[in-house]
Structure formats: structure tokens, C-alpha cells
Amino acid sequence: MRYLEHQYDFVVAGGGISGVAAAVTAARLGLKTALVQDRPVLGGVGSKEIQVPMVGAHSIDGNYAYGRETGLMEELLLENLYRNPTRTPEYWDLTLTDLVKKEPDLDVYLNTSIVEVQMNAEGTRIESVKGYTIGAETWHTFHAPLFSDCTGDATVGCLAGAPFRTGAESRAEFGESLAPEEAVATGMGSSMQFRAKDAGVAVPFVKPQWVSFTFNEEDFGPYRPIQSFRRDHGGYWWIEWGALYDPVHDTNRIKDELLQVVYAMWDYLKNRSSMKDYLSTFVLDWVGTVPGKRESRRLIGEHLLTQVDLDSGIVFPDAVAYGGWGYDDHPSTGIFGEKPTTYHVFHDAPYNVPLRCLYSVKVENLFFAGRNISASHVALSTTRVMLTCGQLGEAVGAAAAMCSRDGCLPKQLLPAGKLAGLQQQLLERDHYIAGVPYAAAANVAGQAQVTASSELVLGEWMDSAGVKRLDNDLLQMFPVVTERLETLTLLLDASEATELAYEVYGRAKGDGNVPAEDSLLTSGRLALDAGERLLAEIPVAAAAGQAGWHFLVLKRNPAVCAHYAGSAPVGVKDMYGLPPHEIHANRNWMFNRSLGSPYQTLCFAVSPAQPAYEAANAVGGWDRPVGLPCLWSSQPTDFAVPEWLELAWEQARPVQEVQLLFDSSLDINLNPIAYAGTAQESDPRHTIPALVRHYRLLGRASADEPWRVLAEERNNYRRNRLHRLEDGPAAIGQLRLEVLGTHGLNRAQVYSVRVR
Ligand SMILES: Cc1cc2nc3c(=O)[nH]c(=O)nc-3n(C[C@H](O)[C@H](O)[C@H](O)COP(=O)(O)OP(=O)(O)OC[C@H]3O[C@@H](n4cnc5c(N)ncnc54)[C@H](O)[C@@H]3O)c2cc1C
The missing domain is CATH 2.60.120.260 (Galactose-binding domain-like)
Known part of the structure; x- marks a missing residue:
């Protein structure tokens, strides 16, 4: 056995995206940093071992269009896109590895699990953490003034005696409408992914004897769409199980049962399902070996983030990061339940996360980032997605660097002067905090x-690149900076004489990109003759709502096709209306977020022209x-x-x-x-x-x-x-x-x- 001692400025436990972001940011700001990860690769649930794609504030069709996380997350994603346009897990792993390897002040300890914590005599601060490297017969002791727990399971905090929560709070505890009536001990489950490929010849699948489950069609019901199987598919995210067990100590049991679920499912798909002929030549190409955990412990900070905070639109004085993925809670019965696999409730605008949710209320030198932050179960259901976690890590890395520079503890960053400095330093790194502009004094x-x-002026916009039939309501967003709005003109085809109903709105909900219901400027019906390339003028003739997004809604009319343009400026965006949905209750509009056709929008002209650029x-x-x-x-x-x-x-x-x-x-x-x-x-x-x-x-x-x-x-x-x-x-x-x-x-x- 070998025993090594290390001295660092900052030690980060856990190399998921939150730990990577915290460590890279701190190292870039000059802290000698150790990143200790118990797996052979970085990335946690988003790693090549587990293969869940990272999403964030904007990622699901919803109410907030321009939400992609900037700062370190953007640097990483643009780098990955450049090197890895087909987005293969192996190349993603290379992008992540490069990110950490090029930092001279960052040492990465892979295969090293933190298993012990040494506290000071008063029990208020961590003095060191101890980790064992599998396969190297080596124990490491990492000494540092500051630590961050990014383990997901809050292992460091738990070993240090930091308070934490598990399960779901009752609705009454924080007044959260999405919480269960009564508190429950369980949270969300874990999942295993798989990929399959076409081998080109018929290949059987014999279910292993130790797989005790057998699935048939009736086991999946309406909420587990096995038909969504596609070639090279990354698996079904709803293969979820284990929430009824202890998500930390029963990890191996959960893994074993999840593997059984995967093989029993493949047995059904290959041998009995309606897709069995199509899948006859398919083989399992990759099956995850590490269960991806959604929820276990949440450490308690000086503030506990709740649904009430997030819905209030508050800009916390100590806001350091933002989120925007909807509340996305999964029933703990997982794949064996009869309920929908998720309930997804969307935000109207991005929300902020305060610094006080990112350090322990009790262990004075312990930060945390990722899914183990100080949040209720409901708040976790939205903050848990990886680009949000990554941003929380970036905020923690910058906060640790400020503590190190000023020789202070995390809670001593709270005075307004220091906080403003931290926020501006984050914004300088192209990080975003909803509601906080970049206003550093050094910037002249x-x-x-x-x-x-x-300068582009939004006026005529008529370079037709094709047509879309109005099979759904259509929402067109555009910026207005003039005091009045007179007309909007569209380019339409009508297959018969018809009337097209429209509405014009003068304001968005919050900082989002869908109209506020109480901002209707006008509505009416346009009489259209049958014909092509009809210039249809919508009279608005109203004081504009306020400088900001305005919206035109065209009501569904399959007799009408709207021409679209191929080069829309920022903020000129069309969205399709969605029918009411049982699971995505308040998602009304869907916008195009594909790299394939990013700048399509309606052909339209606005008068007066808008000098918005x-x-x-x-x-x-x-x-x-x-x-x-x-x-x-x-x-x-x-x-x-x-x-x-x-x-x-x-x-x-x-x-x-x-x-x-x-x-x-x-x-x-x-x-x-x-x-x-x-x-x-x-x-x-x-x-x-x-x-x-x-x-x-x-x-x-x-x-x-x-x-x-x-x-x-x-x-x-x-x-x-x-x-x-x-x-x-x-x-x-x-x-x-x-x-x-x-x-x-x-x-x-x-x-x-x-x-x-
Ligand atoms: C199946 C599944 C599907 C999901 N779907 C999505 C999705 O589509 N998009 C999305 O963005 N998010 C999704 N999520 C949520 C998201 O993946 C997690 O919330 C997120 O990964 C949390 O990030 P993290 O850095 O806190 O933790 P993790 O990604 O879990 O990383 C923590 C790392 O710390 C390591 N670690 C743990 N203990 C120790 C220790 N003692 N010492 C050293 N290292 C340790 C772990 O091995 C792990 O690698 C999903 C989650 C799951 C499980």
C-alpha cells in the first residue's frame, strides 16, 4: 500500500459536469486544484460510461428560446461540436479530457474514491479528505482550505456531518404546489442506457438465465413508448428503477435489477414485439454498466431553493447561476409503475440560483454543486439537468477563487460589494445570471x-424560401422598439377563399419568449381570396406594448400556407402551437432548435421598421x-x-x-x-x-x-x-x-x- 499526502488550494470531489466545471474554473483563476473522481472517465451521468445527453435551460420546446448556457458550458459545447459533429460518446470524452488536461493548475485523480473526511477540532471545517485509488493500491490525503462536494450523492458532506435532505417534502412545508400532499421518503430512480446496431445478418438473443423479469406488450402501457426505438438509439431514458431502495447503499442491487430490465426488454423487443422482424439483425452494441442516478441526498445550505423561489422570478442578491429546464419529476415506481414516466411543468422565464444554496450551512469551508445542492425535491427536479449543474460548478469555482484570494469562507462572500464582484467576474467569463447585466468598472x-x-433594420422580410401549412396555430415573435406599431404584412397562399384569425400581443411573459395573455393589442380576421403569394396586411395601429418582444398569433387554418424566410435575425422566431398534453401541461409552443435549419421564420414585414440591431x-x-x-x-x-x-x-x-x-x-x-x-x-x-x-x-x-x-x-x-x-x-x-x-x-x- 502507498500513502500520499497532497496540499491544494481547492479540492473538488466528483468529476461529473459540476465537478469538472468547478475545478476548471478555479484552476483558471489561479487555484492549485485537485479533481478527484471515482470513475475512470469524467462526465458523471453525461460520460461515455452512462451516455445521457446534457440539456439545460432552453433545451426542451418551451417558453424560453434563447436560453443556452454560455460561459464554460458554451466553450465546451462549441468545442465538442467542432470536433464531434456526429456527437459520438468517445469524441465527447476526448473533448472533456482535453478541457481538464490543458489546465496547468489542475490535477485529476481518476479511479479515486473519497471515503474519509478529517475535520478540525471544533468539527466546523474539513481539514482533509482521503481517497483510495482502485488498481493502484494507493491512499491519498488531500489537504486544502476549501472543498467542493460534487459527488451527486453528497458523500463528502455526509462524511463531514453536514445536514442533508432526501425524498420529497410535503406540499405544506414550503407551499409548493407541485409537491406531494404528504412528504415521501423516496425520490426519482436510476437508469441504464443501451445502444443497438444492425449486424447485417440475423442474430438471435437468448435471455440470460439470471434475468428474472419477462416483459410483454401490456407491461409498457401508453407512457413507455417502445416504438420510439431507432437505429443507434441511446436507449430509453424511462428504463428507470431503484427509487424505492436506498439510492446510495443499494447501488449494486439497483444496477443488477436495471440490467435485468434492459435484457428483459431486449428479449421482448427481439423475440416477441411487433418490431421483432425489423430487429432480427440487430445486436446490443453497448449496455451501460454504471446506473445513472437522478436523486439521492441534497445538502442544506444557508438557503433552500424551492418552487416558490423559482416561480417568483426573484433576482436574488447573491444570484450566481440560472436555470430554465422545466420541473421534471419522475414517479418513484419507475418502469414498473402505471403513471406517466415524468410530469413536466415549464417555466415562463429563466430563474436564478443564489450562492447560499451552494455551500453548507454547517461545514464552513464546504461548497457544493450539481444535483446535491440545497434545494427541495421539486426545485431539484429542474436544477438537476447537466448544463445547469455545470453552471453551478462554474459559480462555485469562481467563488472558491474569491475566497482563496481574500482569505475568507464562502459565507463571507455575502456582503454586497463582494457579491457584485463575484457576479461581474462570472459575467466576465461569459457566464449568465438572469437579470444581472455586465457592468464591470474596468470595462470602458x-x-x-x-x-x-x-445596421440591420427589421422592416421588409420577404425572401420566401418555401411554405408551411397552418395545420397548427403559429406564433411569430419579433422585436419592437418604436412607440407605435402600425401594420404587419405576411406572404400567404390560400387554397380557397377563407378567413384567417389573428391576434397581436405587446409583451412577453417575464423574460421569456411567449406572449403575456393580458398584453393583447388587437385581434381580428383577415379575408383571403384563393391564390398564391398574397400580401396580407394586418392592421395593428396601436401604441406598442413596450419596447420588447411582440407576437403575432395566426390561428390554425389548413387552407392557408405561410411563406417562410431562411435567414431570420435574432429575436425573429416562429413557433408552432401544441395541442393540450397530459404530461407537458403548460407547454403551448414549440420552436425550432435544430442546427439543421436554424434561421427559418415567417416572411413578414413590419411597419414602422424596427431599428433593433x-x-x-x-x-x-x-x-x-x-x-x-x-x-x-x-x-x-x-x-x-x-x-x-x-x-x-x-x-x-x-x-x-x-x-x-x-x-x-x-x-x-x-x-x-x-x-x-x-x-x-x-x-x-x-x-x-x-x-x-x-x-x-x-x-x-x-x-x-x-x-x-x-x-x-x-x-x-x-x-x-x-x-x-x-x-x-x-x-x-x-x-x-x-x-x-x-x-x-x-x-x-x-x-x-x-x-x-
Ligand atoms: C438516467 C438519467 C437521465 C437523465 N436525463 C438527463 C438529460 O437528458 N439531460 C440532463 O442534462 N440531465 C439528465 N439527468 C440529470 C443529470 O444527469 C444529473 O442530475 C447530473 O448528471 C448531476 O450532475 P452531478 O455532476 O451533480 O453528478 P454526476 O453526473 O452523478 O457526477 C458525479 C460524479 O461523482 C462521482 N463520485 C461519486 N462519489 C464519489 C466519491 N466519493 N469520490 C469521488 N467521486 C465520486 C461519480 O462517480 C460521478 O461520476 C438524467 C439523470 C439520469 C440518471
Whole structure:
């Protein structure tokens, strides 16, 4: 046996996405960091061992379109898309591994399980944690002033005597309408994934003798859609079981029974189901060996996040991250239950998570991130998705770095001055906190006069690229910045004379992207003759609701087809109405979030024209659409002549760095692992078409001097670019960003230029 002692600034236990994010962020901010992971790979439930795709605030068709997590999560997903357009688990693993390996201040200990905690004499702080490396006969003791428990099971907190909760609270305890009437001891279960492939020859499947279950058609009922099996499918997420056992100590039993479920299901599919002929040549290609856990312990912080918090739209003073995936609770009876496999209730807008939910109320130097944060069962059902967990990890990493710099404990970050510093540091890393703009004092971009080669104005929008029949209600979102809204004009085909009902709304619900019911500006019916390419004018003639999203609703009419355009600007988006759904109760609209056709929208014109894409937006402090597009967009161009954005100050000033935040289409879904590989293989794009590909940064002290090239990038595929100007001019009075090309879009689109 070998015994090693290590001293670090920060030790992170658990290498799921929350632990990876906490460790990488802290290391980048200068902390000597250890990431200790008990598996041979990183990524936790999203790893190649378990293969669940990461989702987040925007990922399900819902009420919030531009919600993709930026910051470290965006860096990771864009990198993965670039290297791994077919989103195969092996390449995703490489992307994750590269992320940690390139950090000089980060040491990763794989196959190492934290099993002991040494507390100080008072029992208030962790002094060290001890882990054993399987296969290396080695014990490690990690000493540090700060720790983070990202184990999912809250193992470190539990060993340290930190209080935690399990199961579901009663409705009365926190006034949560989605909680069960009575508290229950069980939560959500675990799952095992599988993939199958076509071997090209008939292959039998003999159910192993030790598999005690036998499934038949009646066992699945309406809520477990076995027909959703597809070639290369990543398995059925609803193969869920184990919630009735102890999710920590019964892990092996849960694994054993889940494996039996998988093989019994495959036996049914291959040997008795209606798909048996189709599947006769299919073999199991991969079966998970580690159960993915949804829920076990939740550590208690200084605040416990509840449904009431999340529904209130509160911007906590200590908000450090956000979420937006709906409440997604699963019954503990899992695959053997008769209830739906999930109840999904959607948010109208993103919510915030406060720092106080990310450190222990009792163990003073213990942070936590991931699914074991301080939340009720109902709140966990939305915060638990991986991109939200990753963001929580990023917030913890930055908070740990601030504690280390200031020699303080997590709770000592709460005074307003420190908190604002932490929030701005996170925003500087392109992290997003709902309701908090970037306003760092060091950024002088806001003091500049901003001009551009051209600015997009939303007026005529009639470049038809095809038609959609109005088989469902259709919602068209668009930005309005003028005081009045006079008309909207559509390009329609009608197969017979008909009337088309419409409504126009002047405001969104919260910070979301669906209309507030009480903001109706007008409604009516358009009389249409039979014909093609009819210009149909909707009279609004009203004071606009307020500067922000407005909405046109076209009611279902299968006699009408609406023309659509192929190059919609940010914030111009159409969504289909959805019929009432038993499980997705309050999901009314579905928007396109596929990389395959990202910029389709209705052909329409708005009068008066809307100057919503001005150059000044690039220094406004918002880096995604918040109520308005919030970005500079040029007019359409072929980039034969570069588009440019220029910042000019009255006096030249020393500039150390310039940060650029490009549009990367935050409404597109970028799961790093595809559930259905085939869908992605048919569109192996590896960048976002809107992203600026080729750009130059130019600077000079005054207009009398020639421009100097400060930086040039010819193959950019990232949203967040930081250019340090060590060799640049001592003083800059004028700064120009030249855009020479994108990855496909015919406009230059930039959220922010930050100058420090
Ligand atoms: C089957 C399933 C389907 C899901 N579907 C989705 C989905 O589609 N999209 C989505 O985004 N989310 C989904 N979720 C939720 C999401 O995967 C989890 O909530 C999320 O992974 C939690 O992240 P985490 O970092 O806290 O924990 P984990 O991903 O569980 O990572 C924790 C890591 O810590 C390690 N660890 C544990 N104990 C120790 C120890 N003592 N020492 C060292 N290391 C330790 C574990 O091995 C693990 O690798 C799903 C979850 C499950 C189980």
C-alpha cells in the first residue's frame, strides 16, 4: 500500500459536469486544484460510461428560446461540436479530457474514491479528505482550505456531518404546489442506457438465465413508448428503477435489477414485439454498466431553493447561476409503475440560483454543486439537468477563487460589494445570471461612441424560401422598439377563399419568449381570396406594448400556407402551437432548435421598421436576447467588403484586453451526445452558421494615425474571444472590429465588445 499526502488550494470531489466545471474554473483563476473522481472517465451521468445527453435551460420546446448556457458550458459545447459533429460518446470524452488536461493548475485523480473526511477540532471545517485509488493500491490525503462536494450523492458532506435532505417534502412545508400532499421518503430512480446496431445478418438473443423479469406488450402501457426505438438509439431514458431502495447503499442491487430490465426488454423487443422482424439483425452494441442516478441526498445550505423561489422570478442578491429546464419529476415506481414516466411543468422565464444554496450551512469551508445542492425535491427536479449543474460548478469555482484570494469562507462572500464582484467576474467569463447585466468598472466600452458599417433594420422580410401549412396555430415573435406599431404584412397562399384569425400581443411573459395573455393589442380576421403569394396586411395601429418582444398569433387554418424566410435575425422566431398534453401541461409552443435549419421564420414585414440591431447594443451589457435582441447585426452582405463596428473615445486610453462575444445562436440545441446518432449524422455541421469565422481587431490612438492590426483570427468557431494586447499600442482612441466572414450566415452579429 502507498500513502500520499497532497496540499491544494481547492479540492473538488466528483468529476461529473459540476465537478469538472468547478475545478476548471478555479484552476483558471489561479487555484492549485485537485479533481478527484471515482470513475475512470469524467462526465458523471453525461460520460461515455452512462451516455445521457446534457440539456439545460432552453433545451426542451418551451417558453424560453434563447436560453443556452454560455460561459464554460458554451466553450465546451462549441468545442465538442467542432470536433464531434456526429456527437459520438468517445469524441465527447476526448473533448472533456482535453478541457481538464490543458489546465496547468489542475490535477485529476481518476479511479479515486473519497471515503474519509478529517475535520478540525471544533468539527466546523474539513481539514482533509482521503481517497483510495482502485488498481493502484494507493491512499491519498488531500489537504486544502476549501472543498467542493460534487459527488451527486453528497458523500463528502455526509462524511463531514453536514445536514442533508432526501425524498420529497410535503406540499405544506414550503407551499409548493407541485409537491406531494404528504412528504415521501423516496425520490426519482436510476437508469441504464443501451445502444443497438444492425449486424447485417440475423442474430438471435437468448435471455440470460439470471434475468428474472419477462416483459410483454401490456407491461409498457401508453407512457413507455417502445416504438420510439431507432437505429443507434441511446436507449430509453424511462428504463428507470431503484427509487424505492436506498439510492446510495443499494447501488449494486439497483444496477443488477436495471440490467435485468434492459435484457428483459431486449428479449421482448427481439423475440416477441411487433418490431421483432425489423430487429432480427440487430445486436446490443453497448449496455451501460454504471446506473445513472437522478436523486439521492441534497445538502442544506444557508438557503433552500424551492418552487416558490423559482416561480417568483426573484433576482436574488447573491444570484450566481440560472436555470430554465422545466420541473421534471419522475414517479418513484419507475418502469414498473402505471403513471406517466415524468410530469413536466415549464417555466415562463429563466430563474436564478443564489450562492447560499451552494455551500453548507454547517461545514464552513464546504461548497457544493450539481444535483446535491440545497434545494427541495421539486426545485431539484429542474436544477438537476447537466448544463445547469455545470453552471453551478462554474459559480462555485469562481467563488472558491474569491475566497482563496481574500482569505475568507464562502459565507463571507455575502456582503454586497463582494457579491457584485463575484457576479461581474462570472459575467466576465461569459457566464449568465438572469437579470444581472455586465457592468464591470474596468470595462470602458460603454464610454465610447459606437458606429458600424451598417445596421440591420427589421422592416421588409420577404425572401420566401418555401411554405408551411397552418395545420397548427403559429406564433411569430419579433422585436419592437418604436412607440407605435402600425401594420404587419405576411406572404400567404390560400387554397380557397377563407378567413384567417389573428391576434397581436405587446409583451412577453417575464423574460421569456411567449406572449403575456393580458398584453393583447388587437385581434381580428383577415379575408383571403384563393391564390398564391398574397400580401396580407394586418392592421395593428396601436401604441406598442413596450419596447420588447411582440407576437403575432395566426390561428390554425389548413387552407392557408405561410411563406417562410431562411435567414431570420435574432429575436425573429416562429413557433408552432401544441395541442393540450397530459404530461407537458403548460407547454403551448414549440420552436425550432435544430442546427439543421436554424434561421427559418415567417416572411413578414413590419411597419414602422424596427431599428433593433444597432451598433450601440454591442456595449449595452447584455450578451444574449433579454427582452430585445441586444446585439449588433449588420445588413445582409456577402462580405466582399468587411462589415465593421467601431468604438471611439474622446481621448486615447491604455487598453490591455478586448473581449468579443459573438452570436452563436443560443436557441440551438447542442447536446454533446446524440440520443439518436443517425439524426446528427445526416447533418454533420461542426460550427454554428451565425458565428463570425474571420475577423480582425484594429486600433489606433487617433484618427490621424493609420490602423494597426491588433489581432486576426481566420477560423474562429467560439463565441467568447479574449485578446490581450501586450504588444499593442500604449493608448487606443479608436478600436475597430472588422468582420470578414461567418460560418454561413450573411450578416455580422456581435453581442458585445468589452474593452479593459
Ligand atoms: C438516467 C438519467 C437521465 C437523465 N436525463 C438527463 C438529460 O437528458 N439531460 C440532463 O442534462 N440531465 C439528465 N439527468 C440529470 C443529470 O444527469 C444529473 O442530475 C447530473 O448528471 C448531476 O450532475 P452531478 O455532476 O451533480 O453528478 P454526476 O453526473 O452523478 O457526477 C458525479 C460524479 O461523482 C462521482 N463520485 C461519486 N462519489 C464519489 C466519491 N466519493 N469520490 C469521488 N467521486 C465520486 C461519480 O462517480 C460521478 O461520476 C438524467 C439523470 C439520469 C440518471
